[in-house]
Amino acid sequence: MIFTVAIDGPAAAGKGTIGRAVAARFGFAHLDTGLLYRAVGAKGGDPVAAAEGLATADLERDGLRTLAAGQAASRVAAIPQVRAALVEFQRRFARREGGAVLDGRDIGTVICPEAEVKLYVTASAEVRAHRRWLEVGGDESAVLAEVHERDARDMGRADAPLRAAEGAVVLDTSAMGIEEAVGRAIAVVLERMEGR
Ligand code: CDP
Numbered sequence: 001m002i003f004t005v006a007i008d009g010p011a012a013a014g015k016g017t018i019g020r021a022v023a024a025r026f027g028f029a030h031l032d033t034g035l036l037y038r039a040v041g042a043k044g045g046d047p048v049a050a051a052e053g054l055a056t057a058d059l060e061r062d063g064l065r066t067l068a069a070g071q072a073a074s075r076v077a078a079i080p081q082v083r084a085a086l087v088e089f090q091r092r093f094a095r096r097e098g099g100a101v102l103d104g105r106d107i108g109t110v111i112c113p114e115a116e117v118k119l120y121v122t123a124s125a126e127v128r129a130h131r132r133w134l135e136v137g138g139d140e141s142a143v144l145a146e147v148h149e150r151d152a153r154d155m156g157r158a159d160a161p162l163r164a165a166e167g168a169v170v171l172d173t174s175a176m177g178i179e180e181a182v183g184r185a186i187a188v189v190l191e192r193m194e195g196r
Helices: 015-026 034-043 045-052 067-076 080-096 107-111 125-136 142-157 179-192
Strands: 004-008 027-030 101-104 117-120 169-172
Touching: 004 015, 004 107, 004 179, 015 027, 015 117, 015 125, 015 142, 015 179, 027 179, 034 045, 045 067, 045 080, 067 142, 080 107, 080 117, 101 107, 107 117, 117 179, 125 142, 169 179
Parallel strands: 004 101, 004 117, 027 101, 117 169
Antiparallel strands: none
């Protein structure tokens, strides 16, 4: 069975948690595509060469979850040749046998517009910054500034800007706990499966 769940949305909206939970519920493979861009940003040197030569070990290095790594990721993610180098891998993953969940910024718009389910997961910048602050600590207003900066860059870039894909179900998790958000996402997938 080929079945793709595409989850897009801004920084710290809960895509990863929802993606992992949906994948576990249906036995699908899960790919956090943000990790690819974080790994390219962390490699240093020429980002295009880093993307073209990306290896599994690069995805396992320490420090990929820091705010600095997020900023580096969003800078290299604006380079069209970097994005192009990562497209094929993501497309193959999306259409693999057995079902796949991918979360990122352009999954429903560019990587897999034919996805059976498209979700756009969002929340207010303040709520997202608070959640990220709980993970990384430090100064909460600095985390909020980082979130604003990354949102602006991801939504404003010319190549594959962040936006809700056509036909995406929008899930605003500002006032939702994680269980409710996951429950809604699972309901959307079940509905689509039953309608097939
Ligand atoms: O976890 P969080 O939402 O903060 O970030 P992430 O999903 O790990 O993504 C890090 C950065 O990679 C984003 O700010 C985007 O600039 C970039 N990215 C992208 O351009 N396209 C994707 N499919 C995934 C991430």
